[in-house]
Amino acid sequence: MNLFGFFRARNTAPVARERLQILLAHERAIVGGSDLAAILREEILAVISKHVAIDQDKVQVKLDRGGSISTLEIDIEMPAFEGK
C-alpha cells in the first residue's frame, strides 16, 4: 500500500459524516422522521397543484430539525406565467 492509500484508509470519519448528512436529509423528508412533516408536505403539494400545474420533479422538500425548532423548507419551481 502506498503512503496515500495508507492515509486514505484511516481517515474515514469525514466520509461517514457526509454520507450520513445526505442520507438523513433524504430520510427525514421521505420516510418522515416526523409524520407531521410528511402530512404537511402532501397537503401543501395538493393545494398548490389545484391552482398551478407543477412538475413534481421541480419540487424540493427539505426537513431540518433544529434544537428547538424544525423547519420545513419547500422550494417549488413554478412554470413561467403565460399572461401578458
Add this chain to the structure above:
Amino acid sequence: MSKVLVVTSGKGGVGKTTSTASLGAALAAAGQKVVVVDFDVGLRNLDLVMGAERRVVYDLINVVNGDAKLAQALIRDKRNDNLSLLAASQTRDKDALNLEGVTKVIEQLREKFDWVLCDSPAGIEKGALLAMYHADLAVVVTNPEVSSVRDSDRIIGMLDSKTAKAERGEKMEKVLLLTRYDQARAARGEMLKVEDVLEILSIPLLGIVPESQEVLRASNLGAPVVMSSPNCAPSRAYADAVRRLQGETVPMNIPVDRTGLFAKFLNWRVS
C-alpha cells in the same frame, strides 16, 4: 415532581442497559428515589447488570396482568436503598405488554419514585414504543458510528410523533448520550467526532461515555459501573450526566482513564 425518562437508541447493543443502570445508580447516590424498569420483554438483562438476577420473583408483565402487586415485584438494591428494579419478563409472547397496563404501572411508579428510568429494547417496534410512550425526557444513546447515528435519527423522529407528549402537542425533551467513544480514534479521523454526531442529530449533549474495559468488568460483577468502579472514566461521565439531569451546569469533557504510557511507566518503576 417525578420524572419518567426513557433510555432508547433504535440500534441494539449501543449501551442502553449499561447506561440505565449507571444513571439510575448515580441518581440514587445523589439521594433521589429511583426505579429502573426493564422493557426488554423476552431479553431481559437489566437484572444481570444490576446483579439482581437471582432475586427476580415477579416482573413487569406480572404486575400489568394483575398477577402480582407492584410492591411485590419491585426489587430493592442491596447497596443503595434509594434504588429499585422492576424486571422484564422472559416470556416469548411479544404482546404480553399493552399500553393500558403500562400506563397504570407508570402512574403507580410516579407516585413512589422521583425518577422512573425505562430501559428500552432495541428496534422501533411495540416494545420500544411502549418504553418511550410516557416519557417526559428521552436519553438517546448513540455510538460514534454510521448505523447507530442513523437509527438514533429514526428514534428521535418517533419520540417527536409517537409519545404521549407528542400527541398532546408538547415538545419532547431529548438529550444525547454518546457512548463507547474513543477519543484517540476520533482524533485520527477513524471515528465520528462528538461535533459530527451533534451536528447531525442536533439535540443537546448529556454526556460522553468513553469506551472502557471497566464496563465489562462491572457487568461481570453484576454492578452498575458507577458502583463497582466509581472513579473510572465511564463512571465520571455518568456522574456528570446525572448532575446535568438534575439541572446543574457541568463543563463537558471526555473523561480518560489514567492507563496511558505514563501510568504504565510508573507501574513498571514501582514493581
